[in-house]
Amino acid sequence: MLRRAFLVGFVMMVSLAACSREHGPPRDRGTPHLDKVPALRGGGAARSPRIANYKLDAKLDTQAHSITATETLTWTNTGQSQVDKLPFHLYMNAFKNDQSLFMRTTRGEMRGAHAADNAWGWIQIDSLQIGGVEMANQLTYPGAPNAPTDQTVAELPLQQPVQPGQTIEINFKFTEQLPEVFARSGYKGEFNMVGQWFPKIGVRVGAPGAERWECQPHSAFTEFFADFGVYDVSLTVPNTYVVAATGVLVAATESPGGTRTLTYHAEDVHDFAWMADPYMITKSGKATLEDGSTVIVRVVYRPEQESFASRHLQAAIGAIEKFSADYVPYPWSIMTVVDPPVDAASGAGGMEYPTLVTTEGDTVFARPGVRFPEFVTVHEVGHNWFQGMLASNEPVEAWMDEGVNEWADSHVMADLYGARTSVIDAFGFTAEYQALSGAVTEDPANIPVPIATAAYAFPDSASYGAATYSGTDRALTTLEHLVGTAKFMAAMKTYAKQWAFKHPTGRDLFAVLEKELGQNLDWFFGPVFEQVGGMRLAVRSAHCRPMHGARGWKGDGTQKKLVTEADAPDTGAWQCDVLVDNTGVIHIPIDVELQFADGSTQRVPWDDRGQLAWQMISVEHSSPLVAVKIDPDNKLALDVPVQHQYRLDGDGAASLRAGARIASWAQVLMQMVGP
Amino acid sequence: MRITLGDLVGSGSRAIKRYTGTLLAVFVVQTLVMLGTMLAMAMVLASVFSHLPIWDDAVDGDLVSLVICIKWAYTNLLACVGIGFGAVLLWSLASWFLAGGIYGVLAQRPEGRGETARTFGASGAATYLTYARLALCGLPGWLVVLFVFALCAGSAMPKVNYALTVFDLVGPLALTIVPAALVAHFFSTVIDYARVELTLRHDSHEPGVIATYLRTVVFVVKHPLSLVHNGLGWLAFAVITLGYGYLAQNRPMYGATGAITLFVIREGVALARWALRFGVLAGQVDLGGSRALPPRRVDVKAPAKSAS
Numbered sequence: 002m003l004r005r006a007f008l009v010g011f012v013m014m015v016s017l018a019a020c021s022r023e024h025g026p027p028r029d030r031g032t033p034h035l036d037k038v039p040a041l042r043g044g045g046a047a048r049s050p051r052i053a054n055y056k057l058d059a060k061l062d063t064q065a066h067s068i069t070a071t072e073t074l075t076w077t078n079t080g081q082s083q084v085d086k087l088p089f090h091l092y093m094n095a096f097k098n099d100q101s102l103f104m105r106t107t108r109g110e111m112r113g114a115h116a117a118d119n120a121w122g123w124i125q126i127d128s129l130q131i132g133g134v135e136m137a138n139q140l141t142y143p144g145a146p147n148a149p150t151d152q153t154v155a156e157l158p159l160q161q162p163v164q165p166g167q168t169i170e171i172n173f174k175f176t177e178q179l180p181e182v183f184a185r186s187g188y189k190g191e192f193n194m195v196g197q198w199f200p201k202i203g204v205r206v207g208a209p210g211a212e213r214w215e216c217q218p219h220s221a222f223t224e225f226f227a228d229f230g231v232y233d234v235s236l237t238v239p240n241t242y243v244v245a246a247t248g249v250l251v252a253a254t255e256s257p258g259g260t261r262t263l264t265y266h267a268e269d270v271h272d273f274a275w276m277a278d279p280y281m282i283t284k285s286g287k288a289t290l291e292d293g294s295t296v297i298v299r300v301v302y303r304p305e306q307e308s309f310a311s312r313h314l315q316a317a318i319g320a321i322e323k324f325s326a327d328y329v330p331y332p333w334s335i336m337t338v339v340d341p342p343v344d345a346a347s348g349a350g351g352m353e354y355p356t357l358v359t360t361e362g363d364t365v366f367a368r369p370g371v372r373f374p375e376f377v378t379v380h381e382v383g384h385n386w387f388q389g390m391l392a393s394n395e396p397v398e399a400w401m402d403e404g405v406n407e408w409a410d411s412h413v414m415a416d417l418y419g420a421r422t423s424v425i426d427a428f429g430f431t432a433e434y435q436a437l438s439g440a441v442t443e444d445p446a447n448i449p450v451p452i453a454t455a456a457y458a459f460p461d462s463a464s465y466g467a468a469t470y471s472g473t474d475r476a477l478t479t480l481e482h483l484v485g486t487a488k489f490m491a492a493m494k495t496y497a498k499q500w501a502f503k504h505p506t507g508r509d510l511f512a513v514l515e516k517e518l519g520q521n522l523d524w525f526f527g528p529v530f531e532q533v534g535g536m537r538l539a540v541r542s543a544h545c546r547p548m549h550g551a552r553g554w555k556g557d558g559t560q561k562k563l564v565t566e567a568d569a570p571d572t573g574a575w576q577c578d579v580l581v582d583n584t585g586v587i588h589i590p591i592d593v594e595l596q597f598a599d600g601s602t603q604r605v606p607w608d609d610r611g612q613l614a615w616q617m618i619s620v621e622h623s624s625p626l627v628a629v630k631i632d633p634d635n636k637l638a639l640d641v642p643v644q645h646q647y648r649l650d651g652d653g654a655a656s657l658r659a660g661a662r663i664a665s666w667a668q669v670l671m672q673m674v675g676p
Numbered sequence: 677m678r679i680t681l682g683d684l685v686g687s688g689s690r691a692i693k694r695y696t697g698t699l700l701a702v703f704v705v706q707t708l709v710m711l712g713t714m715l716a717m718a719m720v721l722a723s724v725f726s727h728l729p730i731w732d733d734a735v736d737g738d739l740v741s742l743v744i745c746i747k748w749a750y751t752n753l754l755a756c757v758g759i760g761f762g763a764v765l766l767w768s769l770a771s772w773f774l775a776g777g778i779y780g781v782l783a784q785r786p787e788g789r790g791e792t793a794r795t796f797g798a799s800g801a802a803t804y805l806t807y808a809r810l811a812l813c814g815l816p817g818w819l820v821v822l823f824v825f826a827l828c829a830g831s832a833m834p835k836v837n838y839a840l841t842v843f844d845l846v847g848p849l850a851l852t853i854v855p856a857a858l859v860a861h862f863f864s865t866v867i868d869y870a871r872v873e874l875t876l877r878h879d880s881h882e883p884g885v886i887a888t889y890l891r892t893v894v895f896v897v898k899h900p901l902s903l904v905h906n907g908l909g910w911l912a913f914a915v916i917t918l919g920y921g922y923l924a925q926n927r928p929m930y931g932a933t934g935a936i937t938l939f940v941i942r943e944g945v946a947l948a949r950w951a952l953r954f955g956v957l958a959g960q961v962d963l964g965g966s967r968a969l970p971p972r973r974v975d976v977k978a979p980a981k982s983a984s
Binding site for chain 2: 305306308309343344363364365425428429430431432433436437439440441444628641642643644645646647648649651652653654655656657658659660661662663664665666667668669670671672673674675676
């Protein structure tokens with residue numbers, strides 16, 4: 002009987018463990034409906050200079066995960082100097098071998114996802130013609146200093162330079178192999194996420210007349226930088242596959258051999274990405290902007306992720322409405338959120354493209370109230386502002402996209418889910434995103450490079466993440482608290498309006514903020530963004546003693562007299578000394594609050610700009626000092642506030658309770674190992 | 677007469693009633709060790725946090741403050757964990773004496789406080805080194821447990837990582853934990869019954885530790901009741917622990933009064949668990965006593981060599 006019970010139990014257990022998500026064979030779900038909306042919401046004039054325009058015609062082999070494509074690039078030299086070479090990004094060659102700059106700098110690992118051993122990716126230009134002349138054989142690969150064989154950038158020398166104002170048309174034929182996805186683009190099983198997949202021209206930057214190409218080889222932390230343009234892209238896939246892509250679907254035709262060609266059109270975007278998967282389904286909603294117009298919002302997901310899809314949809318709708326209200330209205334008609342299959346999420350999820358983003362975070366541990374999935378969606382949707390429209394040079398100033406977006410996300414999350422519960426409201430814990438993010442990332446004072454460091458110059462992913470994301474978020478939050486939220490938000494709105502569909506730099510952002518906030522902020526921007534050392538404010542010590550007249554010997558010779566406690570009794574007042582120091586390089590004026598035993602408080606200003614790194618605060622008061630609080634209004638997000646509060650009399654009650662808690666678990670273990 | 681599960685449970689409850697003093701005495705020792713551990717941890721923590729109110733917020737459940745404090749005083753918190761594991765290690769060494777004493781009392785059933793104490797001490801001391809050898813003998817069994825756990829975890833972890841629902845999680849988690857738990861349960865039962873055998877037969881047979889261990893493996897395999905009885909004990913142990921955890925959720929007890937109340941409640945729960953274990957040990961003595969006797973040791977004196 003017992004043996005039978007064990008056997009039944011074992012079989013049940015193995016059956017449970019073996020449960021897998023079967024989708025059945027892929028099936029044709031019919032020709033998809035066309036979007037029937039303009040690429041730009043409400044149509045209208047071009048929002049950007051449309052310097053680089055692409056026509057692409059690609060066919061996906063879903064068995065081999067390869068793409069054969071043609072591309073017509075129409076590029077205009079809008080600068081004031083002639084161009085004698087054209088550089089092209091060939092991002093997919095980042096996955097070509099372990100000698101690429103990307104593979105050397107990531108060591109085949111990114112955000113917890115690992116490169117597969119035998120699933121490399123590459124792109125090969127089979128033909129490149131200008132004016133009907135074949136020039137593919139003239140392409141050169143400059144490589145990178147520490148990866149000379151890197152082929153993520155190809156350069157084409159021109160025999161006839163492109164003059165200022167001149168437009169040139171380049172025709173490509175290329176073949177591409179997708180890698181198994183571990184860094185944004187690639188396949189996993191039948192899921193294909195195709196980003197950074199076509200030859201893409203660099204960007205001319207610099208002062209008029211002295212422009213140069215910005216076209217960095219692809220490394221671990223460099224993301225993307227491109228000119229705006231119009232994209233017309235035809236994608237041929239098996240008719241059993243669902244496709245989601247940048248832009249709006251303008252044509253869908255059935256082709257022989259069980260394939261279907263879908264044509265997408267996008268305007269004023271700087272990239273085009275797409276996803277193909279046979280099992281995905283779509284959930285739709287609408288975001289309503291302040292002027293009453295709407296944006297179609299779609300989440301594309303596999304059926305088993307249904308409950309998360311609803312959460313992503315609500316987050317995306319809320320984000321579009323809030324970002325539109327706070328900065329500039331979302332200019333496009335559609336936003337698509339791709340929720341990758343769970344086994345592809347760490348590689349393909351959490352990436353931004355114009356009008357299409359990928360999200361992640363779907364796990365049993367992200368119960369409702371644990372809002373990391375929602376945060377990823379808000380963050381990626383937010384990139385359609387801080388990258389999609391405010392298209393800064395990410396390889397050089399990643400903080401302008403990632404960090405500013407991170408700061409903006411905190412506001413959106415707080416608005417959508419409550420200020421104190423914006424990221425966690427579960428299991429008895431609550432947490433606000435910015436505070437939690439700041440707590441878990443590295444202390445800014447320990448990061449060996451400043452925030453304003455080129456992405457490719459960060460020593461490791463921890464410093465890149467801590468400086469670029471959290472560091473910028475902390476910096477902007479601190480400035481916001483110092484000047485007031487309403488004023489700061491208005492300044493950021495001005496920045497967004499002024500620089501949308503341009504390529505703002507950090508200097509541009511600083512200039513707008515200084516103008517809108519009406520003050521010179523060099524003292525803030527310099528140390529915060531360009532120096533190493535952070536901020537380390539602490540109460541070093543605090544003491545109090547009763548006040549009384551002078552005691553001891555007084556006078557000389559025969560006049561010498563001993564003044565005792567009886568002669569000079571305590572006056573009833575207290576002399577208190579508080580030593581505050583800042584061992585960091587960031588100096589911000591802030592209040593220090595002194596709390597006295599009678600319940601009264603006194604605020605003392607602290608300003609170490611151009612002063613000593615320490616200050617002795619001495620006060621006389623009718624009752625003794627009991628506690629000191631630096632930054633009583635919690636303005637300083639830049640500092641780790643562990644030593645901001647100090648009580649003069651030590652209190653071990655909390656330590657005792659913590660000890661009791663840990664010891665009680667030790668007792669459980671004790672009872673398990675012995676009687 | 678065939679011993680049933682009811683008999684074992686009954687002997688457990690009788691032993692708790694009869695030797696309540698012994699039960700409480702061992703628990704007091706355990707509580708003292710736990711108190712010492714708690715105070716040592718509190719001193720380590722207070723040395724860094726007593727002047728910093730952020731620690732109060734952290735202990736009261738503020739997640740952000742907790743993360744900040746953990747990062748700031750990571751080494752101190754690690755020291756606390758070390759103190760905890762040190763206490764567990766100390767207790768496991770002491771448990772060889774305590775288990776020997778308890779089995780001795782339960783087997784010999786002495787009358788009166790003094791006699792019980794003498795029996796406890798004598799049995800604990802007499803079997804201490806034998807139990808130490810038995811612990812060494814049991815090491816391969818624990819390695820098997822680790823191997824099974826690693827094997828199962830390796831195959832189930834991808835499913836755990838990709839679980840979307842609690843149902844998705846249960847299967848892989850069960851596959852990870854249950855086989856290793858079953859194997860661990862088997863070997864811990866073997867150790868328990870080997871201890872019983874070594875205690876019961878100590879005076880008359882002095883069986884070898886390895887031989888006893890191997891014979892006990894056979895005994896446990898042939899008597900699934902031993903596994904069920906011990907298993908039910910562990911199940912009740914888990915239910916009490918998890919039940920307390922569940923009830924305590926979202927009921928923080930602040931301040932010094934709260935801390936004392938919490939301590940008393942936790943010790944009450946610990947006492948309930950210990951009484952349960954005590955009852956299980958008593959049942960094991962009854963079932964172990966029914967085993968066939970090992971071969972009695974026969975002293976053979978070699979004849980004196982005669983001079984040629």
